[in-house]
Amino acid sequence: MTFTPRRSRDVPTLVARARDGDPRAVARLISLVENGDPALPAVAAALAPYAGQAQVVGLTGSPGVGKSTTTNELVRALRKQGRRVGVLAVDPSSPFTGGAILGDRVRMQEHSTDPGVYIRSMSSRGHLGGLSATTPQAVRVLEGAGCDVVLVETVGVGQAEVEIASLADTTLVLLAPGMGDAIQAVKAGILEIADVFVVNKADRPGADATYRDIQGMLALGERAPGEWRPQVVRATAVRGEGVDDVVAAIAKHRDWLESSGELGRRQQERAAAEVEAIALGTLRARLGSLREGTALSALATRVADGEIDPYAAAEELLKRL
Amino acid sequence: MTFTPRRSRDVPTLVARARDGDPRAVARLISLVENGDPALPAVAAALAPYAGQAQVVGLTGSPGVGKSTTTNELVRALRKQGRRVGVLAVDPSSPFTGGAILGDRVRMQEHSTDPGVYIRSMSSRGHLGGLSATTPQAVRVLEGAGCDVVLVETVGVGQAEVEIASLADTTLVLLAPGMGDAIQAVKAGILEIADVFVVNKADRPGADATYRDIQGMLALGERAPGEWRPQVVRATAVRGEGVDDVVAAIAKHRDWLESSGELGRRQQERAAAEVEAIALGTLRARLGSLREGTALSALATRVADGEIDPYAAAEELLKRL
Numbered sequence: 001m002t003f004t005p006r007r008s009r010d011v012p013t014l015v016a017r018a019r020d021g022d023p024r025a026v027a028r029l030i031s032l033v034e035n036g037d038p039a040l041p042a043v044a045a046a047l048a049p050y051a052g053q054a055q056v057v058g059l060t061g062s063p064g065v066g067k068s069t070t071t072n073e074l075v076r077a078l079r080k081q082g083r084r085v086g087v088l089a090v091d092p093s094s095p096f097t098g099g100a101i102l103g104d105r106v107r108m109q110e111h112s113t114d115p116g117v118y119i120r121s122m123s124s125r126g127h128l129g130g131l132s133a134t135t136p137q138a139v140r141v142l143e144g145a146g147c148d149v150v151l152v153e154t155v156g157v158g159q160a161e162v163e164i165a166s167l168a169d170t171t172l173v174l175l176a177p178g179m180g181d182a183i184q185a186v187k188a189g190i191l192e193i194a195d196v197f198v199v200n201k202a203d204r205p206g207a208d209a210t211y212r213d214i215q216g217m218l219a220l221g222e223r224a225p226g227e228w229r230p231q232v233v234r235a236t237a238v239r240g241e242g243v244d245d246v247v248a249a250i251a252k253h254r255d256w257l258e259s260s261g262e263l264g265r266r267q268q269e270r271a272a273a274e275v276e277a278i279a280l281g282t283l284r285a286r287l288g289s290l291r292e293g294t295a296l297s298a299l300a301t302r303v304a305d306g307e308i309d310p311y312a313a314a315e316e317l318l319k320r321l
Numbered sequence: 322m323t324f325t326p327r328r329s330r331d332v333p334t335l336v337a338r339a340r341d342g343d344p345r346a347v348a349r350l351i352s353l354v355e356n357g358d359p360a361l362p363a364v365a366a367a368l369a370p371y372a373g374q375a376q377v378v379g380l381t382g383s384p385g386v387g388k389s390t391t392t393n394e395l396v397r398a399l400r401k402q403g404r405r406v407g408v409l410a411v412d413p414s415s416p417f418t419g420g421a422i423l424g425d426r427v428r429m430q431e432h433s434t435d436p437g438v439y440i441r442s443m444s445s446r447g448h449l450g451g452l453s454a455t456t457p458q459a460v461r462v463l464e465g466a467g468c469d470v471v472l473v474e475t476v477g478v479g480q481a482e483v484e485i486a487s488l489a490d491t492t493l494v495l496l497a498p499g500m501g502d503a504i505q506a507v508k509a510g511i512l513e514i515a516d517v518f519v520v521n522k523a524d525r526p527g528a529d530a531t532y533r534d535i536q537g538m539l540a541l542g543e544r545a546p547g548e549w550r551p552q553v554v555r556a557t558a559v560r561g562e563g564v565d566d567v568v569a570a571i572a573k574h575r576d577w578l579e580s581s582g583e584l585g586r587r588q589q590e591r592a593a594a595e596v597e598a599i600a601l602g603t604l605r606a607r608l609g610s611l612r613e614g615t616a617l618s619a620l621a622t623r624v625a626d627g628e629i630d631p632y633a634a635a636e637e638l639l640k641r642l
Contacts, residue, residue: 044630051627136631264625271631272621276608278635283604287597300593304585309369310457310592311362314599321642 011039015046018145026118026145033137034122044137047144052267054086054143055254058168059153065174066200070237070246071153075111077247078149086142086150087119090135118142136167136274167270169263170253172196172246175214177206191217194230196249202234202242228256286321295320332360336367339466347439347466354458355443365458368465373588375407375464376575379489380474386497387521391558391567392474396432398568399470407463407471408440411456439463457488457595470571488591490584491574493517493567496535498527512538515551517570523555523563549577607642616641 017025032043059074061067071087078085111117122138135152142150152168173194199211214232223229231249235242257263290296299313308316338346353364380395382388392408399406432438443459456473463471473489494515520532535553544550552570556563578584611617620634629637 041630041632044632048624048630049627052625267625268618268621271624271634272617274631275617275620275624275634275638278631279608279638280605282635282639283608284601287600287604296593296596297589299596300589303369303592303596304373304588306370306372309362309365310595310599311365313592313596314603317596317600318603 011042012046015043015144018141019050021115021146023115023118026141027120029141029144030120030122030138033134033141036134040137044140047140050144051140051271052143054139054147054150055250056139056150056152056167056169057250058171059151059174060171061174061176061200065176066237067153067174070174070198070200070235070243071151072111073237073240073243074151074246075117076240077243079111079114079116081247083148084116084146085118086139086145086147087117088135088138088142088150088152089119089121090152090154118145118147136270139167166273169257169266170195170250172198172250174198174200175210176201177204177210191221191230195228195253196246197230197232198242198246199232199234200237203236203239207234226260228253228260228262283321287317290317290320332363333367336364336465339462340371342436342467344436344439347462348441350462350465351441351443351459354455354462357455361458365461368461371465372461372592373464375460375468375471376571377460377471377473377488377490378571379492380472380495381492382495382497382521386495387558388474388495391495391519391521391556391564392472393432394558394561394564395472395567396438397561398564400432400435400437402568404469405437405467406439407460407466407468408438409456409459409463409471409473410440410442411473411475439466439468457591460488487594490578490587491516491571493519493571495519495521496531497522498525498531512542512551516549516574517567518551518553519563519567520553520555521558524557524560528555547581549574549581549583604642608638611638611641 014025014029018029029043031037032039037043057074059067059071068089071089075085075087111119120138122134139150139152171193173196175197177199197214199207199214201207202211211232211234218230218232231252233242233245233249235246237243254263257266296317299308299316302308303310303313335346335350339350350364352358353360358364378395380388380392389410392410396406396408432440441459443455460471460473492514494517496518498520518535520528520535522528523532532553532555539551539553552573554563554566554570556567558564575584578587608617617638620629620637623629624631624634
C-alpha cells in the first residue's frame with residue numbers, strides 16, 4: 001500500500017510517519033521531491049524544524065575508484081556505532097538512473113532489511129536546477145526521518161564534484177593508485193573541495209606513491225591558523241580495512257566544523273544557494289506561463305516588426321510578473 | 322583607433338557608422354554583444370528598426386564535413402550576386418574560440434579585404450543564456466550593418482543544431498559520404514530542422530548512397546499541401562562545384578518563406594525566444610544582486626536555523642524583486 005498525499009493537509013501526516021521510521025513514508029517524500037510535486041512547499045514547511053540535524057557527507061571520485069564499496073562499508077561502520085544512516089546515490093550525468101547505481105543497489109542489499117538505513121538512488125532527470133535543486137530537499141527528508149548521517153554519493157564528473165561539495169558538511173574524495181588521480185585532482189580543483197582524501201585500494205602497487213603525492217600537494221598549500229588541513233586516509237574498502245579510520249576522520253572534521261563555527265557558515269551558505277535555486281525555478285515557471293499566454297506573443301510581434309527592441313520587450317514582460 | 326562608447330549616447334553614433342559600412346564599428350558592436358556590455362539595451366534600441374532585413378542562414382554539420390569550405394564558397398557566390406554578407410562562426414562547445422574556427426579564419430582570408438563581407442568568430446564563453454542569448458544580438462548587428470545574408474556556422478554537436486535552427490530563417494545541414502550521417506541525422510532529429518541538405522564531397526565514393534538515403538527518408542515523411550519539402554543538393558565545395566545550386570536552394574526557400582507566411586511566423590517565434598532569454602538573464606542578475614546584499618543572507622540564516630523552509634524563503638525573496 002502506498003500513501004498518496006492528494007491534499008496538502010496529508011503532508012504533515014506523511015512527515016510524521018517518516019519521523020516514526022516508516023520507510024515507505026520516507027520513500028514517498030523523496031519521490032515527491034524527485035518529481036517536483038506541487039506539495040513540495042508543504043513538505044519543506046513540515047521538515048523545516050529538523051534542518052541541520054544530520055551530518056551531510058559527500059563522497060565523490062572517478063568511476064572505478066570504489067565509491068559504492070566504500071559507501072557500503074561506511075554504512076556498516078556507522079551502524080555499528082548505532083547511528084541512523086541515509087544514503088543518496090546521485091547520478092547527475094544520466095537522465096535515467098541506471099548502470100553503476102543499479103550495481104550499487106545490489107551491493108547494498110545487505111542493508112536493505114536494516115530499519116536504521118535508508119538507501120535511495122536519484123537522477124537529476126532534466127529537473128529545473130538539476131542536482132542543485134533536488135538533492136538538498138532529499139537530504140532534508142532524510143534529516144527529518146532522523147538520520148544522523150546522510151551520505152551523498154556522486155560520480156566524479158567535473159561539475160558534480162563542486163556541487164557535492166557545496167551541499168555537504170564534509171566532502172570525501174576517493175582516489176585509487178595508478179589512475180593519475182593526484183594530478184587530475186589538482187586539475188579538477190578537487191584539492192580545494194576535499195576535507196578528507198581516501199586512498200582506496202591501498203593494497204595495490206602505487207598506493208604509497210598516490211598517498212605521498214597528495215600529502216605533498218597539501219603541504220604546498222598555505223593555511224591560516226585554525227584552518228582545516230585535509231586528512232589523507234588509506235583504505236582497502238573491499239576488505240573493510242581502514243574504514244574505521246575514514247569514520248574517525250569524518251568525526252574529526254565534524255568536531256572542527258563545530259568548534260570553528262564553520263558548520264554554521266556552511267549551512268547558511270547552503271541554505272542561500274537552495275533558496276536562490278528555488279526562486280529562480282519559480283521565476284522560470286512564471287515566465288513560461290507568460291509564454292503560453294498572449295503577453296510574450298504580442299511583444300514578440302512588435303520586436304519582429306522592428307517597433308521595439310528585445311531588451312525593451314523583456315522589461316515590459318518583467319513588469320507583468 | 323578603436324571607437325569606445327563610454328556613454329550610451331555614443332551608441333547611436335556607433336550604429337550610424339556601422340550602417341555606413343565601417344567595419345570597425347561593426348566589430349565594436351559585436352564585441353559589446355559578446356561581453357554583455359551595459360550599453361546593450363541602447364544598442365538593441367538603435368538597431369530595432371532594421372530587424373528582419375537579412376536572410377539568416379544557419380549552417381551546421383559534423384566536424385570534417387566541410388562547413389568552413391562551404392561557407393567560404395557561399396560567400397564568394399553571394400558576393401558575385403552583389404549581396405552583402407555577414408558570417409558568424411559560433412563555437413558553443415568551447416569556452417574560448419580556437420581550433421577549427423581559427424582555421425576558418427585563415428581559409429576566409431580571401432574575403433578579409435572585401436568591404437561587403439563581415440566575418441566574426443564568436444564563443445559562448447559561459448555567457449548567461451549562452452548561444453541563445455548572444456547570437457541573435459550579433460545577427461541584429463549584422464542586419465543593421467546592411468547585410469543581405471547572415472550565415473551562422475556552428476559545429477554540429479547535439480543541442481547546437483537545434484539552437485541554430487531556432488535562430489535561422491533557413492537551415493542548411495551538411496553531410497558527407499561514408500560518415501553514417503544519414504542514420505545519425507535521423508537520430509539527432511536533424512531531419513526535422515533541415516530546410517536544405519547539402520551532400521558535400523560529392524566526388525567521393527558513397528556520395529550517391531548518402532544522397533539516396535536522405536531522399537528516401539524524406540519520402541517517408543508526410544507533408545501538408547504547401548509545406549516545404551527539404552531540398553537535397555550535391556556539392557564539392559572545395560572545387561566550387563554545386564555551390565550555385567546551394568545558393569539557388571536557399572533563394573527558393575526564402576521565396577517559400579515569404580509566400581507561405583512562414584517567414585513572419587519564424588521571425589515572431591525567434592523574437593519571443595530572444596525576449597524570454599533576456600528576461601530570464603535580467604531576473605538572474607537581480608537575484609544575484611540580492612545574493613550580494615543582505616536579503617538572501619538573512620533569509621538563509623532563518624532557513625539554516627529551521628525557522629522557515631526554503632520555499633517560503635524563496636517566496637519572500639521574490640517579493641523583493
